[in-house]
Each structure stands twice: as C-alpha cells, then as structure tokens.
Amino acid sequence: MWVIGFGVVLPVLVPIAALVIRVAGAGGEVWDTLATGRTFTLLVRSIVFTAAVTASAAAVGVAAAWLIVRSDIAGKRTWTVLVSLPLVIPSYVLALSLLSFFGGRGLFADVTGVALPSISGGFGAWLALTLSTYPYVFLVTRAALRNVDPSHEEAARSLGAGPLRAFRTVVLPQVRPAVAAGSLLAALYTLSDFGAVSLMGFDVFTRVIYAQYQGRLDRTPAAVLALVLIVLALVIVWAEQRSRGRAAYFAARTKRQAPTVALTRRWRVAAYCGLGGLVTAALVLPVGVLVAWLARGLAGGQVIDMRWGAVVGSIAGSIAAALLAMAAALPVVVLAVRHQSRASRWLHRAVYVVFSLPHITVALAVVFFAANYLGGLYQSFTLLVLVYAALFLAQATSAGEATLLQVNPNLEEASRGLGKGAWATLRRITFPLMWKGLLAGGVLVFLTTMKELPATLLLRPTGFDTLAVRIWSTTNDLFYARAAAPALLLLLASAVPMYLLVIRPRRLP
Amino acid sequence: MIRRALVTAVCVGLLATACGGSDATLTIYSGRSEELVAPLIEQFTEATGIAVEVRYGDSAELAATILEEGRNTPADVFFAQDPASLGAVKLANLFATFGDEIMTQVPEAFSDVDNRWVGVSGRARVVVYDTTKIDPATLPSTEDGFTDPEWAGRVAIAPTNGSFLAFVAAKILLDGDDATREWLRGMAANGAPTYPSNSVIVAAVDDGEVDAGLVNHYYLFRRIAEEGDSVVAANHFFTGGGAGSLVMPAGVGVLDGTDRAADAAQFVFFLLSAPAQRYFAEETFEYPLVEGVEANPDLPPLDSLNPPELSLSDLATVLDRATDLVAEAGLL
CATH class of the missing domain: 1.10.3720.10 (MetI-like)
Incomplete structure (x- = not known):
C-alpha cells in the first residue's frame, strides 16, 4: 500500500527535485534571472x-x-x-x-x-x-x-x-x-x-x-x-x-x-x-x-470543424485520470485514517502539497525530467495520465476520507478477528463501504481533468488533442466563432457530473 | 471486489493501449500552424503512403524541445517557420547534412550555409498601413524612422511573435546591441500599441483601430481573401537591406538521429515539389523558393526585396538576447 501511495505522487515530486538540482547547477544564470x-x-x-x-x-x-x-x-x-x-x-x-x-x-x-x-x-x-x-x-x-x-x-x-x-x-x-x-x-x-x-x-x-x-x-x-x-x-x-x-x-x-x-x-x-x-x-x-x-x-x-479527436482525448484522459486517482486514493485514505503514523501523515501532506502546485511548474519539471531520463514514457499518454492523477489525487482522497471516517472501525476489526488477513479485509469490508465516496472523488477528478490546460499543453503526446487545447489554440488569433463549439462542448461534458454533485448536497473540496 | 478488479483492469487496459509505440510513423515537429500544414501533410501521405504524426507548437518552443531531448528526440523532421529556430538545432549539431540534390533547388541566401536545413517558402517583413490615413511616400525608409514623434502611438507591434523576435535578432546582428536597444526603447517611448499576433494587427489596421504595424507580408492577403475588396490596408516593403527588409524562410531539416531517414528525405523533397510550392504561393501567399513556381502576381518579385546579407542560422545565437532586449524595453 505504501508503494502505491507514494508511487502516485512520485511522478510529480521526483521531477521537481530534479528541477531544483538543475537550477542549482545552472549557477550564475540563475542569479541573472532573479536579480x-x-x-x-x-x-x-x-x-x-x-x-x-x-x-x-x-x-x-x-x-x-x-x-x-x-x-x-x-x-x-x-x-x-x-x-x-x-x-x-x-x-x-x-x-x-x-x-x-x-x-x-x-x-x-x-x-x-x-x-x-x-x-x-x-x-x-x-x-x-x-x-x-x-x-x-x-x-x-x-x-x-x-x-x-x-x-x-x-x-x-x-x-x-x-x-x-x-x-x-x-x-x-x-x-x-x-x-x-x-x-x-x-x-x-x-x-x-x-x-x-x-x-x-x-x-x-x-x-x-x-x-x-x-x-x-x-x-x-x-x-x-x-x-x-x-x-x-x-x-x-x-x-x-x-x-x-x-x-x-x-x-x-x-x-x-x-x-x-x-x-x-x-x-x-x-x-x-x-x-x-x-x-x-x-x-x-x-x-x-x-x-x-x-x-x-x-x-x-463557417464550417464548424468539430474535431472529435479532441472530444475523445478529453474524455479518455479524464476517465483514465479519475480511475487511477481513485485506485491510488484507496491506500492513501486507508493509511491516513486507519494506520496513523508519521509516514502516513507525510504521505497525506505530500498529496495536498502536489495538489497546490501550479500546473505549469509541474508540467515544466516533468518535461525536463522525462526528456532526459524517461525515454519511453516521454510524451506518452501514460505519463500525462500519471501526472493528472497525481495533481488531482487530493480531490479523490478528501472525498474518500469523508466516507471512511463514517465507517465504524469495529467492522474491520471483527473481520480481522475472524481470521481474515489485512488484504481480504480491505477487499471485502473497507472497500465496499467506502467506494461511493471514492466514486464522488473520481467524478471531481474527471471534472478537473477536463478543464486542465497548461499541463496538457506541455505533456500531451504528439497527435493527442483535448477540448481545452483546441479552445486555447483557436484564441490566439481571436477566432471566437471557432472557439465557441469546443468551449460549449466542454461545458456540457462537465456540467452533467457537476449538476449531480450540487443537486445531491455533498461535501465539496 | 469485482468492482475493484474491474477498475484495475480498465486502468491497466487503458494505459497499455496508450503505450503503443509510434515507431511506425514519421514524426514531424511543426512550428507552422496546424491550419496551414495539415492539408499539405494529407497530400504527402496520399502521394507516398507514409503515415505521419505531427507535433504542433511554436517554432522556438519546438527547437528548445529538440535541444532538451538531444539525440533521443522522437522527431524525425523539424519544419519551422523561422531560420533562428532551425539555426538553434543546427548549432547543436542535431541535423543531418543535405546533399546537393536538395540544396541546389533553393537560392543559397534562403538556406543554411552548411547544408543542415533548406528554405521552403519566403516570408518578408513589411509595414502594413491604412491607405486612408497614410500616404506611402511619407513612410520612413527604414524601421528606425518609426521612433520619430510623428509616429507616436501609430505603429503596432506583436512583441511575443516569433517573426518579430527574429527581426529583432537580425537587427542585433546587423546594427548591434546598442542600436537595437535604442530602437526598442524608442518604440516603447513612442507608445507603440502591442498586439498578440500579426493577424490581429492586420485586422486592427484594416478596421481603423491603428494606423500601421510591423508584420509579415502574407497576413494582408489572407485578410483580402476573407474580406474581399473592402480591405483598405496595404503592404509597404522596406528595401534598404536593413533588418526591416528581412526575408525569413520557413525551412526544414532532418534530425541526425532519425531511423526513418528515407521517409524524412521524401518529405523534404515533397515540400520542394511543384504542388507544395504552389500551395505556399496560392494558399498561404508566401514566396515559393523553388524555381518554376510563380509567386502571387500582387507581390513585388522576390529578387527586388534586397534582404540583408546574413548567415541565417546565426540568428539563433541572438534570439534569446532579442527577447531580453524586448523585455528590457518594457514591451513584453
């Protein structure tokens, strides 16, 4: 569980550490920029x-x-x-x-x-x-x-x-x-x-x-x-x-x-x-x-050149990010709520720190790191989704935590007492009781990923397109009419889950 | 349990399918816009059967990306809209060398002196002006005249635009740091309005929002193609041989580390072929650089433009300096 928990924030934290080292190694030029x-x-x-x-x-x-x-x-x-x-x-x-x-x-x-x-x-x-x-x-x-x-x-x-x-x-x-x-x-x-x-x-x-x-x-x-x-x-x-x-x-x-x-x-x-x-x-x-x-x-x-590739890209990226964030949130939540320790608090903090980082900085760090050290993952959909999931993991964990805190730990203890192992208990007791909370978190991650722009611009695979990127690329020359269709589609695609979240009064992050 | 297994399975499946390599296709980094290039690429794939994947971006951004990636770059071909970006990749020794069968097709002045990239189409720097407000005879003979109080607030620039920065870089090479800094400060002091892009400047001049602007020549023709005869803006070419007379070729180079050298070469030949050169002449209103294809008849002939004598790749050495000077002058 620790491996998964820390594994998800590493794609962001390691490149940022590498960025610090790189900048430190640049010497005088750093000062020229800062001064x-x-x-x-x-x-x-x-x-x-x-x-x-x-x-x-x-x-x-x-x-x-x-x-x-x-x-x-x-x-x-x-x-x-x-x-x-x-x-x-x-x-x-x-x-x-x-x-x-x-x-x-x-x-x-x-x-x-x-x-x-x-x-x-x-x-x-x-x-x-x-x-x-x-x-x-x-x-x-x-x-x-x-x-x-x-x-x-x-x-x-x-x-x-x-x-x-x-x-x-x-x-x-x-x-x-x-x-x-x-x-x-x-x-x-x-x-x-x-x-x-x-x-x-x-x-x-x-x-x-x-x-x-x-x-x-x-x-x-x-x-x-x-x-x-x-x-x-x-x-x-x-x-x-x-x-x-x-x-x-x-x-x-x-x-x-x-x-x-x-x-x-x-x-x-x-x-x-x-x-x-x-x-x-x-x-x-x-x-x-x-x-x-x-x-x-x-x-x-004017022909509204609706690129369905962008719609598919937006939805595929967002669904993959939401699923991955949900899967990673489970260990983070269980560790933070049920196994409180110095390490679990650090993991929890790391998740929130990553959430608070401006995406343009994260994307920049990942581009540098991947181009130099991650040949195969560089410019891949996998890497993009990993970064999405790390960036928005906090949304999935906060929703999951809210549910798990309402689950009586006696249930899990009873399962352990009856001879079931930790993994079986997680699978058969904890997860079924909290998956709705995780799902709500996943919906939020989906929503946020749909809107994401700077990380997508820098990290997207060659040929990969999203609605956000499409809107962005039509606006530089003030082609308002051309930006309208993807913008409306983006609103439509995110309004549905949002409406469910607001109508069903649920704790928002 | 089943749900979790399902979630995991979908996750893994999604990731696995997305991991599929792209070695089967030719990867092009294009600093030219998708709108412009996509139809050409389609023609290329149709003609040769070679599948292509294109990464679009700013020319300088893609050049810096290639520098970052070094020998591991996924790009096979770099198609850029300014010689400074091509020069940067050349100076990092990442381009393969072209043979004569490519280089001789284009006049020497519009390609790399060491045969690392070849010019494909020409783009001239011009002054676009409102014919209802400005008599072309009153326009100065070089860009230096625009720092005169007479032009205060009347000449627009696009300070973040790659072509503008290439022009500033050319000015640094030709006139030196001090003169360039002085000119930029003069423009800032004169209250030159700034716009996000060349096409917006041309539209603003045509709409009467601003009197004139420093842009590339072809934006006006796109405006005329869209708006017809109602356009009141016109181009003025500086032909004094200074930075203002710069003709920037868009060009192409093949990455040294490519494992698809034959396909890449085919793409370069395609860009220099008559159909592609006609596309540039007719669709984008640029100067075709290969002999035998005529430029738009409304354009002054290419050999009358008198561009400055520069080794175009050297623009790369001062491109960042140009950005610094523009920022220093408070124009960014």
Whole structure:
C-alpha cells in the first residue's frame, strides 16, 4: 500500500527535485534571472493580483452565501444551483467570453456597431478570475453558515446590535475558518491560473513562465521562475495552515437552524439585483456569448470543424485520470485514517502539497525530467495520465476520507478477528463501504481533468488533442466563432457530473 | 471486489493501449500552424503512403524541445517557420547534412550555409498601413524612422511573435546591441500599441483601430481573401537591406538521429515539389523558393526585396538576447 501511495505522487515530486538540482547547477544564470527588476515586479504583481482576486471572491462568496442561507429571499434552492454552477466554467472560457463580448471585434460591437472598450489586461483578468473562484468561497461558507449555532447571534441582537453589526462581530468570526479555507482555494487557483491571464495578456508568473518556455531557446529562466512560483504557492498554503491553527472552531451544538433575517424592501431589491447580476456575469453571459458566436459562425457559412479527436482525448484522459486517482486514493485514505503514523501523515501532506502546485511548474519539471531520463514514457499518454492523477489525487482522497471516517472501525476489526488477513479485509469490508465516496472523488477528478490546460499543453503526446487545447489554440488569433463549439462542448461534458454533485448536497473540496 | 478488479483492469487496459509505440510513423515537429500544414501533410501521405504524426507548437518552443531531448528526440523532421529556430538545432549539431540534390533547388541566401536545413517558402517583413490615413511616400525608409514623434502611438507591434523576435535578432546582428536597444526603447517611448499576433494587427489596421504595424507580408492577403475588396490596408516593403527588409524562410531539416531517414528525405523533397510550392504561393501567399513556381502576381518579385546579407542560422545565437532586449524595453 505504501508503494502505491507514494508511487502516485512520485511522478510529480521526483521531477521537481530534479528541477531544483538543475537550477542549482545552472549557477550564475540563475542569479541573472532573479536579480532583474522584472522578476521583482512580477513577484509583486502576482501577489497583489492574487490578493485582489481572493478578496473580491471572498466578498462575493460570503455575501451570496449569507443572502441564500440567512436572509428571507425566495427561491433559495434555485439560487444555490445558479450561483454554484459557474464552477464548471474554466477561467479561460470565462476570459474568452468576456474578451469576445467587449472590444472592437467583440460580439457587442458586431451586433450593435458600437464598440465597447476592450477588457483585456489586469482588470479583465481580475474580473474573469473573481467570477471563476467565488463559488469555492460560496460553497464552503454556505455549509458553515448552516451549521452555526444561532444563539450567539440572537444574544448579540437582543443586546441591541443591528443585523450587519451582529454579522460582522458574531457570525463572521464563527465561519472564519471556512471562509479562510475557501479563500485558500481561490488564492491557489488564481496563482496557478494560466489560461485567463494569458488570454487577457496580463503578465503574472504563469504567463511569463510559459512565454519564456515557448519563446526562448534557453530554458533555465523558465525553470528559475517556476521554482519561485512553487515557493510562493507553498508559502500561501503554509500561511493558511498557520491561521487555521490559531482560529477557534465553533462546533455546532444544536441542530436548530438560525431564523432568517427579514430584509427591508429596499435591501430585498438590492439582494435580487446583486444575485441576478452575479449569475448574469458568471453564467448567463459566458454561455450566451458562446452560443451567439456559434450561431453567428454557422449563419455566416463557417464550417464548424468539430474535431472529435479532441472530444475523445478529453474524455479518455479524464476517465483514465479519475480511475487511477481513485485506485491510488484507496491506500492513501486507508493509511491516513486507519494506520496513523508519521509516514502516513507525510504521505497525506505530500498529496495536498502536489495538489497546490501550479500546473505549469509541474508540467515544466516533468518535461525536463522525462526528456532526459524517461525515454519511453516521454510524451506518452501514460505519463500525462500519471501526472493528472497525481495533481488531482487530493480531490479523490478528501472525498474518500469523508466516507471512511463514517465507517465504524469495529467492522474491520471483527473481520480481522475472524481470521481474515489485512488484504481480504480491505477487499471485502473497507472497500465496499467506502467506494461511493471514492466514486464522488473520481467524478471531481474527471471534472478537473477536463478543464486542465497548461499541463496538457506541455505533456500531451504528439497527435493527442483535448477540448481545452483546441479552445486555447483557436484564441490566439481571436477566432471566437471557432472557439465557441469546443468551449460549449466542454461545458456540457462537465456540467452533467457537476449538476449531480450540487443537486445531491455533498461535501465539496 | 469485482468492482475493484474491474477498475484495475480498465486502468491497466487503458494505459497499455496508450503505450503503443509510434515507431511506425514519421514524426514531424511543426512550428507552422496546424491550419496551414495539415492539408499539405494529407497530400504527402496520399502521394507516398507514409503515415505521419505531427507535433504542433511554436517554432522556438519546438527547437528548445529538440535541444532538451538531444539525440533521443522522437522527431524525425523539424519544419519551422523561422531560420533562428532551425539555426538553434543546427548549432547543436542535431541535423543531418543535405546533399546537393536538395540544396541546389533553393537560392543559397534562403538556406543554411552548411547544408543542415533548406528554405521552403519566403516570408518578408513589411509595414502594413491604412491607405486612408497614410500616404506611402511619407513612410520612413527604414524601421528606425518609426521612433520619430510623428509616429507616436501609430505603429503596432506583436512583441511575443516569433517573426518579430527574429527581426529583432537580425537587427542585433546587423546594427548591434546598442542600436537595437535604442530602437526598442524608442518604440516603447513612442507608445507603440502591442498586439498578440500579426493577424490581429492586420485586422486592427484594416478596421481603423491603428494606423500601421510591423508584420509579415502574407497576413494582408489572407485578410483580402476573407474580406474581399473592402480591405483598405496595404503592404509597404522596406528595401534598404536593413533588418526591416528581412526575408525569413520557413525551412526544414532532418534530425541526425532519425531511423526513418528515407521517409524524412521524401518529405523534404515533397515540400520542394511543384504542388507544395504552389500551395505556399496560392494558399498561404508566401514566396515559393523553388524555381518554376510563380509567386502571387500582387507581390513585388522576390529578387527586388534586397534582404540583408546574413548567415541565417546565426540568428539563433541572438534570439534569446532579442527577447531580453524586448523585455528590457518594457514591451513584453
């Protein structure tokens, strides 16, 4: 079991170690890259940008969660689904739809003849990423708000605090760990995002690393910048762990739901406008713009060259990654939950660290390593799937853990007591009891792999195509109509499992 | 138990089928876009029966990939759109040497001096300009004139584009580091608008968004093919023999370590054959480089362009320097 557990994260960890050695061996050139003012600017810009997106995503996510859980607006179930659904829209598709709506060649200008100002650059990237990351904060905060003990808030209100003040001083501190966890996901997503910032032409680490990789013959600068970005991601994870360690958890002591807060008429209108605007910007606009471009392309006689190879590639890669991640998650979960030790904690930590690494850096490390040392696996489907599975293993394990924690260990002990070996017990008792959790995790891995772009771009086998790659390759020349069909297909393919996950209220990572 | 066995079986099956080697086909790394090359490859396979697998990417990216892979590269052929990328592979000694039967088909100026790669089609650097706003007589005689305040904010560039970087590399070889740095700073100070690609610049000029831009010659013809006579943009060729007059051949080389040398050579011959050269002339509006195939009649003749005298492979030695200077000037 240890072999499988560590075996799955090794395809990522070993190349990164090799990357460190390679960069260390490059000597003076490393310093040349690091010492330029440009690297410093890049660092500051990436940090400020990540902070800005995280702050706005947290504000939007918390506000939406509070309105839906605690206020007396109508249609809460529908709002929950609508507000969560943008989770299936990859950031680069959102960026693409924003770009293709605004600007001189945008849909708006095309239809009305009036050109809206272009949205590319830092503002566009911020908007696209805020709209793609707020659902993480929303989902986690919503779950936490539902579990909050209402008596504290009632006490505050009875002592004369207004609803806003009670929320700020009493409710918010209680859901703070949840907001922090959701914000961490949003921050890591933003720091790792490659597609949206590239389409928007906004230079943060990921875009510059790819530009250096693509445009330079010497790849040392790309490797150096990748290591800096890895360190930055690890610092964020570490900081969140620290803040979580000090935060107090307020366990729900009662099943009683807090009463809803009656909004005044004016606030209610504002709430509907806010939620409606959010859903319009994050869901209706992107899908609508894509559909409109597709229709215009078709009407204009453009042949929609639908490459089924890309569809097959996306689905085959995602299914293989999901299956492999599920198979690997089983030992990781069993070891972490049932055989706690220093080693199992390290394995668990390694899985989460790999999950938090920006894909462009992982892909770069794997390309270097495989080209030099893994002749047969280099540019193979196998290697791509191994990397997918390692990157997203944390999603499968977190879902598996949640289920296994609910399984009474006495069942397994009874099996062992009746003379069955460890392997037979795992096969006949543990696995049948937790496979549904693993399956939910597998669905998540499938979803995430479908959207994956940078690792796929760098690691795909010659001739292998995915929908994400197809969208990417049509956007450089602003062929919006051509990108619309694969983008819509991608949304469709990921919306189905996503819908099941949201409709069946299940813990999302 | 059955479920787990099933999962494992599917897993192993998927991985095993995907592992199948690709030794049976000719592997081409193509720095030219799929849109452009795929129809040609189909013709090649139809004509010769040789199955081909193509890895598409940026020319410099694929060159760096080959350098990384070294002798183990899966590529048999490298088809690139700029001489700098071909030069990089040549300078790493990874190309086989072509014989006269290939090299003599193309004018010497458009191939490697040591016969490691051969030019296939020519691409000239030009100024695309809006004919409703600019009288071509007022255009400067070299790119250096565009740093003049008169052109402030009016001349677009695509700083991440491979052709632009090859042009900057040529300028470094011809005029030196300092002059190139000064020119790039001058363009930045002049507020030159930046675009993601050449085709977007041409569209922007034609739409009246910007007055002029530094691009390759053929994007305009693609625009005309799509939009018809309504196009108001036109090309201006610098013929002074400086970096602005650069004619960059797209070219092809065969990897030294290939075990499919005969098939690879067939592909090179195919690219130099009349049907392929006609394809470049008619479909992509490039200059065919093999004698006997005429360029588009709307183009000035190739021998009137007066490109600078350079050993094209040497562009590779300053390509990264070009990227650095562009970044230093704040254009990236």
